[in-house]
Amino acid sequence: NSKGDTLKIENYSKGILDGIFLEKNEWGDTLCYGIYIDGAKNGQWIENDGKITFKGSYSESYKDGNWIGYYDNSILYFSGKFVQGNKEGKHVYYYENGLIREVQYFSNGLPVGSWTKYNEEGLVKVVITYKNGREYLINGYKIDKIGK
Secondary structure, eight states: OOTTOOEEEEEEETTEEEEEEEEEOTTSOEEEEEEEETTEEEEEEEEEOSSEEEEEEEETTEEOEEEEEEETTSOEEEEEEEETTEEEEEEEEEOTTSSEEEEEEEETTEEOEEEEEEOTTSOEEEEEEEETTEEEEETTEEOOOSOO
């Protein structure tokens, strides 16, 4: 592997991904690292989508447990929990200046409660309240259903 080349290491057993998986870009930055067991992602993984690096665990290729994401400058971008691939509990997104961008809540993968979006100065932009997995209120005003 010479400088400027991408690197990908993947292991197979009987034609199925099994073992360490590693992918690095031409600058040597890790794009993806983790372990496959019988073709499924398992255990701790690092995944970089080009701007954000996510760290968390998988169970049978489903996100499971706490996940965090960081901007390139190591500032927190995201924190949240997953249960068998479904978003669960409080999910928080941040601006690069460190202030909260949005707070979301989930139950079994469905949006619940009041989600709050903030501007880059930390002031509330909008509050969306969910009921039965659907938007119900925006800034306290009931949403009229389309196509009554």
